[in-house]
Amino acid sequence: MRIFQILVLRLRTLFKRTEVEGELDEELRYHLDRQIEEFVAEGMSPEQARQAAWRTMGGLEQRKEECRDMRGWNAFEHLSGDIRFALRQLRQNPGFAGTAILILALGLCASLSIFAFVDAALLKPLPYRDPARMMAVFGSQEMFPRNNLSYPDYLDWKRLNTTLESLEIYRRTGSLLATAEGVQPVRGVRVSDGFFRTLGVKPTMGRDFQPGEDLAGSPRTVLLSYAAWQSRYGGRAGIVGQTVTLDQQPNVIVGVLPREFHFAPAGMPEFWAAYHPEAGCDARRGCRSLYGVGRLKDGVSQSSALSNLTAIAKELERQYPGSNRGQAAAIASLGEVIVGDVRPILLVLLAGAGLLLAIASINVISLLLVRSESRRREIAVRTALGASAGRLWTQFLTEAVVLTGAGTLLGLAGAHWTMKVLVGLISEEMMQRMPFLLDLGLSERVLAFGGLLSLLVAVLCAMTPSLRLGSPDVRGGLAEGSRGAAGxxxxxxxxxxxxxxxxxxxxxxxxxxxxxxxxxxxxNVEVGLKPERLVTMDVMTQAQGYEKPEARIALARRIAREMEELPGVTSVGFTGNGAPLGGNGNTTWLRVLGRPWNGEHNETPERDVSPTYFATVGAKLARGRYFREDEDGTKPAVAIVNQAFARQHFAGEEVLGRHVSYLSTPPVPIEIVGVVEDIREGPLDAAIPPVLYIPFYQSPDRFFSLMVRTSQSEAALLPAMAAKIRQAGVVSMGGMTMSxxxxxxxxxxxxxxxxxxxxxxxxxxxxxxxxxxxxxxxxxxxxxxxxxxxxxxxxxxxxxxxxxxxxxxxxxxxxxxxxxxxxxxxxxxxxxxxxxxxxxxxxxxxxxxxxxxxxxxxxxxxxxxxxxxxxxxxxxxxxx
Amino acid sequence: MSRPSDLVQGTLDLLILKVVAREPMHGWAISQRIRQMSGDVLQVGQGALYPALHKLEQNGWLTAEWATSENNRRAKYYTLTAAGREALERETAGWERLSSAISLVVRAV
Structure with missing residues (x-):
């Protein structure tokens, strides 16, 4: 309270100068007048009284000056004088000032923007209760040391373990949400009922899942992420208790999660649904699709929890050898799982930025030295005129502070901008895995760090000239001659x-x-197709009504026809496994018929494509033919292979007319009818693997990617395509030009x-x-x-x-x-x-x-x- | 007339705090009251008074506000704060210790 009061007084002295001056004047004048009155009352004439009163005062101005001193005024006076002088010095030498400020700003900008990332990822605690005790729990096998859990295994682990307070599961699922504008794909996660209690996260609105709410029979409930609540429902308070339709099932919204909550391993889902095991996968011990999170009991170490879970896994392996052979347990701290990947990169970047700042500071010091050489004479004159060492030091410090202050402000502005650029460089897919970077910015910690750094730099910069000129040899300085060994x-x-x-x-x-x-x-690598004026868009329908292959084929044909009618479109094709260059897609296990086969797998990417696919994307047919429009499930199975396939499996032999088969017993022959030149189905910088192309009509999917070639603007085509697809009553996603x-x-x-x-x-x-x-x-x-x-x-x-x-x-x-x-x-x-x-x-x-x-x-x-x-x-x- | 140097260091602060403790006062009244109470022995000139008042205000022991004085003019009235009251007690105790010590020495000789 008293500190506050004093602060107010000081600030008033500083900023309300004329007012305080006036009050001081009035106060002293009042005293003077009372003194005069008293003298008059004692019998002096008014003139005598005034003179006597002035004498007792001993000089009005001196009194005022003493009062000002008491108010801590003169320190301000000196400081503002120093600052004015420093500014004048810097203005006189704009080249020096500009360079020094700029490189300081550069060093600080680099350090601060990288530090902001380090702060967001590594320093800021995860938004959970006691995050150090949170563990990510995995199954483990030789090929995948961090594998998923199956639902029956999860229930046994939860029941049998003695080292975890609680063990919960989550699983990412894409869902289709029914909205007023039609069905939309949304990101979702399904979690067991105690998931949020285990993390120590309470919904900001509504309630958490209750025990038993994740069982098959109970009504379906969801929690909204804060972002989804804001963007989809405008942050309306009445949203709790309403029903949304996800995957054609009604779900009651029971609550909204806090704004600062994030859980990177599950990405950034909009809907968090209670788990609800399903008849298929969740009934089988061998079907592993779940991730675990657990909270260590007090006093239990990570390694004892691991040995506990490993023992349980061993026991399950003994009981269920068919499904659980070689299945062990793995455990890692949740923080490690969330930020483990980025930690080394960030630390290397931080070290680099720190180095940059150090070099920048050394450079500024070097510039200051150059300048202090030319100021020898000035310093010597000031010393000769009686400036104390302390006074000179204050002057240097002021100059350094002004310099670094300007550099810091510029650096902060630069850091603000740099962070934006850096975040922009992170693709949306990567961002999904790093939600902790979302509220990246000039937080208090970053500002404090910046303040500390610039203070350090300021002190260093202030010390340089004073060390150099600290014990000025006045005479030598005046003669501008001395060159110390320090130089x-x-x-x-x-x-x-x-x-x-x-x-x-x-x-x-x-x-x-x-x-x-x-x-x-x-x-500019050869991609085997012509990316110019080619547009791709993913199409997806709900399961209901599209169980039969005929219905799926009819839908794909209908959509393709609609696309062909759009202005400018010259050709339309589609594929069931995502557009090329995506790097995703199914692989299949193959054997070549008529060859000895010893059970090897020959893992090969498989693409299900329409007859017009190759012509549309601009791939070249090397030999044979394309698929025909009537080649569906009723016709013999056919395939087209790429040149890499031909080279690997039929080097120097005739390819057309040969047969391959999936690893089924008995083998079902697939006839190779064509060879295309290699297309980059996968990453740009990897060798092109052998690829097997199958007619879409022989393996239709309710998810497929359209490839549309146009003679007009690609940008204008995308919204038109999306609108057409919406009119057809299905969902479109990720429209993008091939470039x-x-x-x-x-x-x-x-x-x-x-x-x-x-x-x-x-x-x-x-x-x-x-x-x-x-x-x-x-x-x-x-x-x-x-x-x-x-x-x-x-x-x-x-x-x-x-x-x-x-x-x-x-x-x-x-x-x-x-x-x-x-x-x-x-x-x-x-x-x-x-x-x-x-x-x-x-x-x-x-x-x-x-x-x-x-x-x-x-x-x-x-x-x-x-x-x-x-x-x-x-x-x-x-x-x- | 008693010059500031004649007063033992810090004593003026004690006198001011003591006088103001009774009621809010302006500078002139404070100097008059000190003179009166000391039987005209201590005459505090404004040369010492006002710097001391401003210092005490800056320390947070006094607050100041403008009010109309007994002769219908605006004057700056000083009031003792809680912190000032504590300081007064401290200074009074210190003064009593000091003065009794001095009298012991002076009388013994």
Whole structure:
């Protein structure tokens, strides 16, 4: 309370200056008047009384000054004087001020934006009660060390374990939601009834699931995520108790989850439904589709919980050898599962950003040194006039604070923007797995961290000139002559640092260049189809009414016909396994008939395609024929294979007319009727595997992807397609042009993200390296003014001075580039796995970076060289 | 007239707090009251009074507000705060200890 009151008074003194001054004046004048009255009452004449009163006062102004001192006024006066002086100093030298502020901002911007990610992912506690005790529980087998659980196994684990307070399950499910605008696909999760109690999360509205609510017989209930409540239901309070239709089943909304709740392993679902085991999979012990979360009992360690669960798994394996052979248990802390993948990346980035900030600070210090050399005289004059060391230090500190303050503000603004850019680089699919990044921003912790960093930098910057000029030799300073040993030490240290900075910049530039080139190569890789003017869209229907193959075929044909009627459309095809380049799709186990077969699996991607599919996407038929429009389940099974398939299974043999079969007994022959040139069905940067194409009509699905080729704008086509599909009463998803799909393939995203990140760091390192070089060369020039003056007096021409200074810079640059070259090749070898179509020893990239960096370094050292050449020998010699 | 240096260091603060403890007062009245109560021995000039008042206000021991005085003019009235009352007790105790110690020394000789 008292502190608050004092603060108000101080602030008032500071900001309501004229008012406080006026009050002081009035208060003292009142006293004076009362004194005069008293003297008059004692019998003096008014004039005498006034004079006597003034005398007792002993000078009104002095009294006021004493009062001001008591109010802590003068400290403010000095400070504002210092700030004004600092601003004037910086304005006088805008080049120095601008450069210093900019590189500080650069270093802080990098550190803060990376720190914000670290904060959101690693520092902020997970939004659960006592998150350290939360465990992710898995089944485990040799091939998949973190496997799912089956429902019967889960019930046994829950019943038999003695180490977990509770064990719950969840399973991601896509659902179809009935809305006023038709059926929409939504993300959903089904969880056991104690899921939220175990996490320690309470709904903000409504209630949690009650025990027993997840059993087959009980009515279906769902909790809404906060985001779904806001976006779908406008945050209406009356939503609890209403019914929504999910997958043609009525579900009662019982509550809304808190805004800050997230559970990354389940993505970002909109609907959290109570589990409800189903007759099929959940009845079978061998059908594993669930993930577990459990809370350790107090005092129980993770390893004892693991041995407890392992013992239970062993017992189940003994009881049910058919379904549970080789099934063990695995356990990991939930935090590890959620952020384990990003931790090393973030820590490496943070270290990089910290390094950048350190280099930036060193550069600013180097610039300050250069400047303090030129201010020797000023400091000496001020000391001679009686400025105390403390007063000078305050002045330096003020200047440093003004400098870093401006840098910090700029850095914060930059960080705000950088974070946006970085988040934009994360694809939506990746974002689903990192919901903790959603409210990324300049949080209090990030601001506090920024404040701490800039304070540190400010103190460092303030100490530099005071160390250098701390015990000023007044006479020497006035003569502007002294060159301490510290100057030479700094020149050597600074030179080494600059070589390192340039080498770092070179390594980062080369890496960025290689990654950028990889990205270019990747996007221009031969994909085996023509991505221009090709549009894809996924179509999905509800199960009811589409159980029979005929109905599915009829639907696909109907939709395709509707698409053909849209203006500009030239050709329509569809496939049952997702569009090409997606990397997803079924694989199947095959054998070639007429060959000895020893039970090997020959795992092969399978695509179910329409007769017009190949022609539509622009693939080339190498031999044979396409599928026919009437080749459905009533006709003999046929297949088309890609060239990779032909090479692998029929090298040098006739392919057409041969037969393959799935691993069924007895084998059902499938005749190969055609060979297409390889299409990139999977990732862009992997070899194309053998692929088997089957007629869609022989294996129809109620989920398929349309491929539509148009002669007009692709962008205009997408909404028209979506509208047509909606009119047909089915659901459309993920409409995208093929070029977009190409750019959003995981490998392209990975390359783009890393190219941008490394490029950003490289740009920062380049700027810092150049400023560092400038600082060192300029410092050297300031130290050698006298020497240069002597040389010129003895007849050296400006060109010789240029040679002298640029030669020094050239040595530094040369060493930096050489070191950078060696390190670049090393670094490129390390990221070899990321590169595509570019060798780590890519001469054009290395050459361009070296030449570009060398040229930039020349420019940076040209500025001080010109200053040196312009030295007037007479001035230089007289000054000493 | 008693100059500030004549008063033992810190004593003026004690006098002001003591006088203001009874009722809110303005600076002139405070100086008059101190003179009166001390039987005209202690005359606090404004040279010491006002800096001390401002310091006590900044410390949070006094609050100030403007009010109409007995001669119908605006004057700045100082009031003792709770923190000021505690300070007064502390200072009074300190003063009593000091003055009795001084008298012991002075009388013994």
């Amino acid at each position: 030479i030490v700094w020149r050597r240290l600074g030179a080494k640092l600059v070589v390192l900075e340039l080498a770092t910049a070179m390594v980062l530039l080369v890496s960025a260049g290689l990654l950028g080139k990889s990205l270019y190569r990747l996007l 977009e799909r190409l750019e959003q393939t995981p490998s392209a995203v990975l390359h783009r993200t890393s190219a941008w990140l490394v490029g950003g760091f490289a740009a920062a390192a380049l700027v810092l390296g150049l400023v560092g070089l400038y600082g060192v060369v300029a410092y050297s020039v300031s130290q050698r003014t006298r020497e240069i003056g002597v040389r010129m007096a003895l007849g050296a021409r400006p060109s010789a001075v240029y040679r002298l200074i640029l030669g020094e810079a050239g040595w530094l640059t040369g060493f930096g580039l050489l070191l950078g070259l060696v390190a670049s090749v090393g670094a490129a070898t390390l990221i070899q796995g990321l590169l595509f179509g570019v060798s780590s020893w890519d001469l054009p990239t290395l050459g361009m970076v070296a030449v570009g960096l060398g040229f930039a370094a020349l420019l940076a050292s040209f500025v001080p060289a010109r200053r040196a050449a312009a030295i007037n020998p007479v001035d230089a010699l007289r000054a000493e």
